[in-house]
Amino acid sequence: MSFATILVILDASRRSYHRLDIAARLAVEHNAKLVGMFACRRPEPAWVYRLPDGARYSEALQAQYEQDREVMRHGFEGATEELPITAEWHAFDDLPLVIGQREARLADLLVVGQDDPADPAAFVAENFVESIVLASGRPVLTIPRVGWFQTVGSRVLVAWDGGREAARAIRDALPLLRKAKAVTIATCTLAGKVGDQWSAPSQYAVTWLAAHGVTAALRNLPVxxxxxxxxxxxxxAADLEANLVVAGAYGHNRLREVVLGGTTRTLLEAMTVPVLFSH
Structure with a gap:
């Protein structure tokens, strides 16, 4: 398995340029085609025209959208014109969630930015990253809203609970794991809790990776x-100086995680390093 196409989803925020830089470096490293896609908040006419002077307001929002899109297009073309890879710019007028989920089928890896409530320019859609993770059918590399990551994937922490999503995650992340300098399989264990008979032991992950040429260490993390x-x-991840976490997303019922919290939700909200989610 390899990454033939990497799709980076860009918005109007300044963090998009860092996300683009990471995606471009990954594309060069994996000799993959890089596709840049602009996804920004779009006003829905149904409610815009209910506002006083709604038509003028809609025109102003559309003009701002087109300006932001052109600025990012120039940024994408400038960042990729001298790279030894194929780079394509895609722009659509559909709603961002429709675009993100539909166009994801063209790619092997998606690169997105963590939701940032403090930056209006970064807002694409409500729970955008979560929706892409759940509906795209592709691994989603999510870049935190703060921090600068010169290297992504040289030291990897893999979250392993023995379930389907964890197994899918290491399969999806295999091109990155093969190039990593250090890979650690981490299992969180709850004192007094008996393991699920359907869950594969962490050693299985190590054995499977070894068959694919990846050497991994094991860590047990009591919680x-x-x-x-x-x-x-x-x-x-901080203790190991990892610059990538690989995790299966929503291994439990999604409603249960939304209501009670859960590993996926914590990583989505509090990530300090890039996280590759797989569902």
């Missing part, structure tokens, strides 16, 4: 409560 797993993984 006091099941809801602590996300924070424990991020803490371990």
């Amino acid at each position: 006091a409560a099941s809801g602590d797993a996300g924070e424990r993984l991020l803490s371990e």
Whole structure:
């Protein structure tokens, strides 16, 4: 398996340029085609025209959208014109979620930015990253809203719970894991809890990776409560100086995680390093 096409989703925020830089470096490293796609908040006419002077307001928003799109297009072309890869710019007028989910089928890897409530320019759609992870059918590399990551994937922490999503995640991340200098399989264990008979032991992940030429170490991370797993993984990533976390997304019922919290939600909201989600 390899990455033949990497799709980076860009918005009007300044963080898009860092995301583009990461995606371009990955495309060069994997000799992949890089596709840049602009996805920005679009006003829906149904409610815009209910506003006083709604038509003029809609025209102003459309003009701003087109200006932001052109600025990012120039940024994408400038960042990729001298790279030894094929680079394509895609722009669409559909709603961002429709675009993101539909166009994802063309790619092997998606690169997106973590939701940032503090930056209006970064807003694409409500729960945009979560929706892309759940509906795209592709691994989604999510770049945190803060921090600068010169290298992504040289030191990798893989979250392993023995379930379907974890197995899918290491399969999806294999091109990155093969190039990593250090890979650690981490399992969070709750004291007194008996393991699920359907869950594969962490050693299985090590054995499977070894068959694909990847050497991985094992770490057992005790946690006091099941809801602590996300924070424990991020803490371990910091201790190991990992610059990528690989995790299966929503291994439990999604509603349960939304209501009670969960590893996926913690990583989505509190990530300190890039996270590759797979569902």
